[in-house]
Amino acid sequence: MPAGSTNDPVLKLEDLCVFFTSKRFMEKAVVVKAVDGVSLEVGRGEVVALVGESGSGKTTMGRAAIGLTAPTSGKVTLVENDLEVDVGKAKGKTWKGLRKRLQIIFQDPFSSIDPNMRVYDSLKIPLQSQGVKDAGEVSRTIDDVMRRVGLPKELLDNYVFQLSGGQRQRIGIARVLLFNPALVVADEPVSMLDASLKGDIIHIIEKEAKERGTAFIFITHDMAVARVAAQRIAVLYLGKVAEIGPSDRVIENPYHPYTKALLQASPTIEPGMRDKTKEVNVRGDLAISTEHPPGCVFHPRCPLVMDRCKTDVPELKELEPGHWASCWLY
Numbered sequence: 001m002p003a004g005s006t007n008d009p010v011l012k013l014e015d016l017c018v019f020f021t022s023k024r025f026m027e028k029a030v031v032v033k034a035v036d037g038v039s040l041e042v043g044r045g046e047v048v049a050l051v052g053e054s055g056s057g058k059t060t061m062g063r064a065a066i067g068l069t070a071p072t073s074g075k076v077t078l079v080e081n082d083l084e085v086d087v088g089k090a091k092g093k094t095w096k097g098l099r100k101r102l103q104i105i106f107q108d109p110f111s112s113i114d115p116n117m118r119v120y121d122s123l124k125i126p127l128q129s130q131g132v133k134d135a136g137e138v139s140r141t142i143d144d145v146m147r148r149v150g151l152p153k154e155l156l157d158n159y160v161f162q163l164s165g166g167q168r169q170r171i172g173i174a175r176v177l178l179f180n181p182a183l184v185v186a187d188e189p190v191s192m193l194d195a196s197l198k199g200d201i202i203h204i205i206e207k208e209a210k211e212r213g214t215a216f217i218f219i220t221h222d223m224a225v226a227r228v229a230a231q232r233i234a235v236l237y238l239g240k241v242a243e244i245g246p247s248d249r250v251i252e253n254p255y256h257p258y259t260k261a262l263l264q265a266s267p268t269i270e271p272g273m274r275d276k277t278k279e280v281n282v283r284g285d286l287a288i289s290t291e292h293p294p295g296c297v298f299h300p301r302c303p304l305v306m307d308r309c310k311t312d313v314p315e316l317k318e319l320e321p322g323h324w325a326s327c328w329l330y
């Protein structure tokens with residue numbers, strides 16, 4: 001099987017590229033390769049984590065996966081009941097249908113829901129706008145999603161501003177579950193929450209994946225969170241997949257120097273695990289530049305750089321079953 005593929009895929013990204021051109025007055029246009037040739041499948045009921053530093057292209061990839069950002073090239077396909085929909089090209093009725101099937105949860109539950117609304121209305125309005133008008137059905141669906149996100153029905157009468165951060169994030173999730181989506185992009189859903197609440201949110205996602213077969217793309221910069229939340233981890237660097245594989249293997253036996261650097265910089269990974277990555281002392285600060293060097297994009301910061309890395313682009317290689325890295329060391 002090719003890199004990034006899986007059995008029973010719900011969503012397929014094939015050689016996906018998303019480039020942005022920024023042009024300031026009198027300046028040369030700069031092309032930012034936010035996503036640069038990524039192939040990845042997400043299976044039914046699977047949670048795949050995208051990890052990487054700020055600017056590595058996680059959000060852009062997530063948005064392209066649900067059709068909110070058009071690919072520059074490559075393809076995004078939703079697979080359901082043996083029907084394939086080209087997400088990047090969907091228009092009209094197909095596009096409207098996709099909006100229910102492909103959903104996104106944001107990092108900040110405070111900015112995505114009107115605080116002056118009653119909780120009940122914050123769930124009723126999106127349902128009605130999708131054509132669910134029957135009062136009985138509206139109230140049954142709302143009760144059902146409240147149960148699934150572990151909130152008591154009594155909260156429905158409260159105003160959104162009265163909720164805690166954790167409760168708001170649960171409502172944020174409830175709002176996307178209203179439509180029983182095929183795939184949900186969760187963009188840093190726990191980054192703003194206390195450690196004790198992170199696990200609760202991850203558990204809700206896990207349960208939805210297991211019980212309903214919902215697929216998730218879980219975006220995080222925290223390796224420890226990725227490990228708990230996802231079955232597979234894809235490590236992104238400057239829009240490319242540096243390494244991808246089963247979560248435990250990527251963390252216990254990382255191959256790519258960039259993955260090792262991320263683990264080493266991760267305060268939430270056990271120190272014993274971090275010690276194994278000691279040889280990797282990454283050059284430069286961890287802020288990503290938008291310049292794409294020739295050869296391996298990571299070579300200017302790689303402590304193990306070789307001549308070849310400066311000119312030749314490494315392909316992903318399978319180093320253990322289902323565990324791939326793109327690095328000339330292997």
Ligand SMILES: Nc1ncnc2c1ncn2[C@@H]1O[C@H](COP(=O)(O)OP(=O)(O)OP(=O)(O)O)[C@@H](O)[C@H]1O
Pocket residue numbers: 020021022032033034052053054055056057058059060061221290
């Ligand atoms: N609409 C846009 N126009 C121009 N450039 C963009 C746009 N959206 C993203 N970019 C650029 O694309 C690159 C990837 O950005 P993206 O937001 O996908 O990264 P990210 O991994 O989600 O980062 P963060 O962890 O900070 O959320 C960055 O260099 C960013 O500046």
Ligand SMILES: [Mg+2]
Pocket residue numbers: 058059060
């Ligand atoms: Mg982002």
